[in-house]
Amino acid sequence: MGYTGPTTCAEGVCTYSNPYYSQCVPQTGQSPTQSSTTSPTPTSNPSSGSLPSSFKWSSSGALVGPKNDSRHIAGIKDPSVVNYNGHWHVFASTAVSAGYSLVYFNFTDWSQAGAASFYYLDQSGIGTGYRAAPQIFYFAPQGLWYLVYQNGNAAYSTNPDISNPRGWSSPRTFYSAMPSTIENNIGNGNWVDMWVICDSANCHLFSSDDNGHLYRSQTSLANFPNGMSEPVIAMQDSNIYNLFEASNVYRVGNSYLLIVEAIGSDGNRYFRSWTSTSLSGSWQSLANTEANPFARSSNVAFSDTPWTKDISHGEMLRSGTDQTLTISPCNLRYLYQGRDPNSSGDYNSLPWRLGLLTQTNSAC
Numbered sequence: 001m002g003y004t005g006p007t008t009c010a011e012g013v014c015t016y017s018n019p020y021y022s023q024c025v026p027q028t029g030q031s032p033t034q035s036s037t038t039s040p041t042p043t044s045n046p047s048s049g050s051l052p053s054s055f056k057w058s059s060s061g062a063l064v065g066p067k068n069d070s071r072h073i074a075g076i077k078d079p080s081v082v083n084y085n086g087h088w089h090v091f092a093s094t095a096v097s098a099g100y101s102l103v104y105f106n107f108t109d110w111s112q113a114g115a116a117s118f119y120y121l122d123q124s125g126i127g128t129g130y131r132a133a134p135q136i137f138y139f140a141p142q143g144l145w146y147l148v149y150q151n152g153n154a155a156y157s158t159n160p161d162i163s164n165p166r167g168w169s170s171p172r173t174f175y176s177a178m179p180s181t182i183e184n185n186i187g188n189g190n191w192v193d194m195w196v197i198c199d200s201a202n203c204h205l206f207s208s209d210d211n212g213h214l215y216r217s218q219t220s221l222a223n224f225p226n227g228m229s230e231p232v233i234a235m236q237d238s239n240i241y242n243l244f245e246a247s248n249v250y251r252v253g254n255s256y257l258l259i260v261e262a263i264g265s266d267g268n269r270y271f272r273s274w275t276s277t278s279l280s281g282s283w284q285s286l287a288n289t290e291a292n293p294f295a296r297s298s299n300v301a302f303s304d305t306p307w308t309k310d311i312s313h314g315e316m317l318r319s320g321t322d323q324t325l326t327i328s329p330c331n332l333r334y335l336y337q338g339r340d341p342n343s344s345g346d347y348n349s350l351p352w353r354l355g356l357l358t359q360t361n362s363a364c
Helices: 109-117 178-186
Strands: 013-015 023-025 058-059 075-084 087-096 100-108 132-139 144-150 154-159 192-196 202-208 211-221 233-236 247-250 255-263 271-274 300-302 312-316 333-338 353-359
Touching: 075 100, 075 333, 087 109, 100 144, 100 353, 109 202, 132 192, 144 192, 144 333, 178 211, 178 233, 192 247, 247 312
Parallel strands: 058 300, 075 132, 075 312
Antiparallel strands: 013 023, 058 353, 075 087, 087 100, 132 144, 144 154, 192 202, 202 211, 211 233, 247 255, 255 271, 312 333, 333 353
């Protein structure tokens, strides 16, 4: 996600470990999960097909931006999205110079996305203070929706009904404090962008540190969300900008797709990609260079003057809603954040907007 941010925080303490990025670390509350009243259909086996060795995309214009309301938000960032009961449900970060919070909105068609009403999740049990980089999924074994996010720790809230934004529980955390493996490797970075995906036996938590490391920990499917193991380094790079943040992992057929955001030689954000037959790795290169990226301004076509040169933190449109995070390899679509290429200044005040990529070279 990246921060250059606030000098004060609504709650907690601001830590400044890097002259380019900073992070607010608030206190977190605890609350029990709730029982379910919804039952989305579990994801079935994905359609046949394969991922190409290189990608081409077309992009929409900027679809969603801040509202002209009392919140005075500078940017909408880090979207996570599922389609349930005929609606697209989107969760995202809201950014202002003072810090981050979360927002929810829904709509039935992408042409309506920009007009959808915002519900700011600090009005729910999630509460006020630093919350950012959400991920939404339905955890079928418990019949609960999970919203995973960062709050200075790896946090989550639960809700039996995704369409009731007031129903989110107060934050709980996967760890009591930053795990020692991350503490020993984070350097001048920040612990960011938590991502959960489950296979038939275990749930895996991925995260980044803005310092060239991708971490993975796990717990059993039966024990989730409790019992996360000490993280291991799933991948690392001596150039921290090559393996920066905003990892996504998806099930594709009988294998997995990993994408990680990088900062290119031109300073713009883009995604690299790998595949594996197991969530524990090892990860094999797919499209993971500036010359052959997963998604970068160089392989994205715009119908008009490009509104962004950054292809940054987002989420694939999935085949279902559950914890397996299954996608079809055919005609991929990716909701992402971009910004006016001429914008500059404090990172938290940049005018991030949401756009939608559509793959144009499907191998199916």
